[in-house]
Amino acid sequence: MILSSNLGYPRIGINRDLKFALEKYWKNGISLDELQQTADRIKTANWIVQKDMGLDFVPSNDFSFYDQVLDTTFMLGAIPERFKQEKDLEGLDLYFAMARGWHNDQGKTIPAMEMTKWFNTNYHYLVPEINANTKFKLNPAKPIDSYKLAQTLNLNTRPVIIGPVTFLLLSKSEDPSFNPLNKLDEVMDLYANLFKRLREMEVKWIQLDEPFLSMDLDGLGEDAYQQLFNRFNSHHGRPKVMLTTYFGDLFANRDLIAASPFEGLHLDMTNCSQPERVLASVQEGQMVSLGLIDGRNVWKNDLTKTLNTIKEIYERFHFENIVVSPSCSMLHVPQDLRMEKNLPGEVYLWLAFARQKLEELSELKKAGNRNFTPTSFFQNNQGDVQSRREIAKIEALQITAAHKAVSTKRQSSFAQRKASQQAVLYLPVLPTTTIGSFPQTSEVRKLRSQLQKNAISYEQYKGELEREIEKTIHFQEKIGLDILVHGEFERNDMVQYFAEKMDGFVFTDNGWVQSFGSRCVRPPIIYGVVSRPEAMTVRWATFAQSLTDKPVKGMLTGPVTILQWSFVRDDQPRSETCRQIAFAIRAEVQDLEAAGIKVIQIDEPALREGLPLQKKDWPAYLDWAVECFQISSSGVKDETQIHTHMCYAEFNDIIEAIARMDADVISIEASRSKMELLQAFQKFNYPNEIGPGVYDIHSPNIPDVAEIHDLIHNALEVIPAEQLWINPDCGLKTRQWAEVEPALKNMLAAVKQARKELAG
Ligand SMILES: Nc1nc2c(c(=O)[nH]1)N[C@@H](CNc1ccc(C(=O)N[C@@H](CCC(=O)N[C@@H](CCC(=O)N[C@@H](CCC(=O)O)C(=O)O)C(=O)O)C(=O)O)cc1)CN2
Numbered sequence: 001m002i003l004s005s006n007l008g009y010p011r012i013g014i015n016r017d018l019k020f021a022l023e024k025y026w027k028n029g030i031s032l033d034e035l036q037q038t039a040d041r042i043k044t045a046n047w048i049v050q051k052d053m054g055l056d057f058v059p060s061n062d063f064s065f066y067d068q069v070l071d072t073t074f075m076l077g078a079i080p081e082r083f084k085q086e087k088d089l090e091g092l093d094l095y096f097a098m099a100r101g102w103h104n105d106q107g108k109t110i111p112a113m114e115m116t117k118w119f120n121t122n123y124h125y126l127v128p129e130i131n132a133n134t135k136f137k138l139n140p141a142k143p144i145d146s147y148k149l150a151q152t153l154n155l156n157t158r159p160v161i162i163g164p165v166t167f168l169l170l171s172k173s174e175d176p177s178f179n180p181l182n183k184l185d186e187v188m189d190l191y192a193n194l195f196k197r198l199r200e201m202e203v204k205w206i207q208l209d210e211p212f213l214s215m216d217l218d219g220l221g222e223d224a225y226q227q228l229f230n231r232f233n234s235h236h237g238r239p240k241v242m243l244t245t246y247f248g249d250l251f252a253n254r255d256l257i258a259a260s261p262f263e264g265l266h267l268d269m270t271n272c273s274q275p276e277r278v279l280a281s282v283q284e285g286q287m288v289s290l291g292l293i294d295g296r297n298v299w300k301n302d303l304t305k306t307l308n309t310i311k312e313i314y315e316r317f318h319f320e321n322i323v324v325s326p327s328c329s330m331l332h333v334p335q336d337l338r339m340e341k342n343l344p345g346e347v348y349l350w351l352a353f354a355r356q357k358l359e360e361l362s363e364l365k366k367a368g369n370r371n372f373t374p375t376s377f378f379q380n381n382q383g384d385v386q387s388r389r390e391i392a393k394i395e396a397l398q399i400t401a402a403h404k405a406v407s408t409k410r411q412s413s414f415a416q417r418k419a420s421q422q423a424v425l426y427l428p429v430l431p432t433t434t435i436g437s438f439p440q441t442s443e444v445r446k447l448r449s450q451l452q453k454n455a456i457s458y459e460q461y462k463g464e465l466e467r468e469i470e471k472t473i474h475f476q477e478k479i480g481l482d483i484l485v486h487g488e489f490e491r492n493d494m495v496q497y498f499a500e501k502m503d504g505f506v507f508t509d510n511g512w513v514q515s516f517g518s519r520c521v522r523p524p525i526i527y528g529v530v531s532r533p534e535a536m537t538v539r540w541a542t543f544a545q546s547l548t549d550k551p552v553k554g555m556l557t558g559p560v561t562i563l564q565w566s567f568v569r570d571d572q573p574r575s576e577t578c579r580q581i582a583f584a585i586r587a588e589v590q591d592l593e594a595a596g597i598k599v600i601q602i603d604e605p606a607l608r609e610g611l612p613l614q615k616k617d618w619p620a621y622l623d624w625a626v627e628c629f630q631i632s633s634s635g636v637k638d639e640t641q642i643h644t645h646m647c648y649a650e651f652n653d654i655i656e657a658i659a660r661m662d663a664d665v666i667s668i669e670a671s672r673s674k675m676e677l678l679q680a681f682q683k684f685n686y687p688n689e690i691g692p693g694v695y696d697i698h699s700p701n702i703p704d705v706a707e708i709h710d711l712i713h714n715a716l717e718v719i720p721a722e723q724l725w726i727n728p729d730c731g732l733k734t735r736q737w738a739e740v741e742p743a744l745k746n747m748l749a750a751v752k753q754a755r756k757e758l759a760g
């Protein structure tokens, strides 16, 4: 039999209902009840769609108010100590405090948990904090309540649970010598209890997410999985378990997986180099789930080809059942293509969002159970897939001349450039700057939405934004920043803005994908050859520069980040698409320089997240990623100072590649980890300049002078003063002016103090 399953559905609501409800709740605009009702409506709507598509396994517990890893932390009762001290914080408010930080009117603050990237996606999770003294306590309400809610729709769902090994491997300890895996036994006791509770409710299957099985594992990791398998060896007292892996290739861990006692195995067929050999590790009687529909991209599946693959596997391995599935949770794709009214007709035909992917699964199942005879749905599908191929072929003929041979190196060494730049910029010790964006207020967004609806003219829009820029420039001058920015008010998003100005991209009206908490992005779709018809940022930058004698930094998004945060064509190597973007950015950098901009920042926050999941694939990626940054940044004079910016990065293992990028200044996120990650730069003797963030912009908390001053001191312990810049962690777009103004003033007060101390 061919069955079908889903691993997780977008949970933000068809019109981003959850986002709006959350943000209102945080502002005390709606009650907890109303928030809960919105959540239940979203869950219910999702279940109804999935039920109607005839899925055999519909997920529950895939909804989250903020993040599924935080949910797991909460379920296990692993609340960090600092949140327990505030006795009144409980329930969902405690949960949100952990996610966003907390403060009261008396000025007491509790910093949020650290946030970082979920594997190689643009989704962020909150890093569990597990220490030797962490006490666990099972709080199974969420999976249980969600299962019960689905039952009211006559649906017996498959709860999604992050597995214990993955949970601990995602965790961090404040004591670097303590490995959270030491808590595995204790945590597995709670899981055993949870499984028992679910079994008592007659839950048949659970989906146990263990994506680390498709990553590189060291001895400890392998050992942990062995322990997991031993512990749950018997199927008594628990539901059946679909051991679920995704994002990476299972090949390296195939022997480990062959020892799994679980009743099912899900593998990501879109990341599987040798499916036959991996499938050979599936045991007699195990239910195999094939992740054939790409849960990370938006292209229509080639159903004819996929049906053939299923047939071959079925005949070759004699599996009793095969479950057809998306490769991973569909959290990472937009919900419903039918909401899109403005996509070019031919491109529309090439796309499938979450709902359309369910339809593909349903058709594959139908065809599979009709002795692998295609349904009528297959005909259109084949036409669409074919038309995409034809157009790509025609294009391929046109682009041979697209890449010019250029030098990817700056003209002189960093030391020489530094001298030339100082002669133009006259920077003090510990120069200060910001990362680019200032608050994207609802007024600014409203202007853009009015422009789109033709309710205001472009001239009006431009005039209003210029007023914002003036206000921002004057504010920065007044508080004494050294390198100013224009504030990025004209940008809906740092990737989408550029994509909209380049050829080769299309955009959605409603293709929202959750990035973290209530924040969403609409990743552009790269379908053709990328090029830049005209300058994209020069007018805003020169306008800002005309208002001040201080240098204004030109702000660009780098090629790797534009690639990484878009849906990318899957019919040519990513490196090729990235190179096309790099040439477009290079031209923009040169135009900015020609227009008199002396400092240019090329943001590459996604360079780290783009790293392949398995180390063997790193060197090849880093080679082309660094080369693309160099293509973008090397076409300028020595005097032009190039900055780059990265957030949420673990730099230890890529510091050599970061150095090869040869940016004059790099700013990084560092405050939540208290400058810990600067050690990588110190160890490597990183030669260029560094601005570690001294203020956590993801939290509404306002850092005080002493706190920032301490962080500057931590930084000075590892980085020489001549190399150190002072800036926030990241852009300020998600903050309000009422938060930004005092925070930046405090930052400058702390710098003033530090400069005095340095002067002795
Ligand atoms: N692509 C991307 N990935 C990223 C980041 C990033 O900046 N971009 N940063 C990190 C994650 N951080 C993020 C930080 C902020 C937001 C964010 O603020 N997103 C906004 C949407 C931004 C946007 O597209 N804005 C549009 C549309 C805004 C909108 O909702 N407009 C209203 C109307 C406006 C109104 O009346 O208020 C509508 O269309 O209904 C605009 O400004 O034009 C949100 O969720 O609210 C997202 C990610 C890592 N990954």
Ligand code: MET
Residues within 6 Å of the ligand: 435, 436, 437, 494, 555, 603, 605, 645, 647, 730, 731, 732, 733
């Ligand atoms: C996610 S990195 C953001 C960089 C961008 N220049 C900003 O300030 O918003």
Ligand SMILES: [Zn+2]
Residues within 6 Å of the ligand: 435, 605, 645, 646, 647, 729, 730, 731
């Ligand atoms: Zn950033």
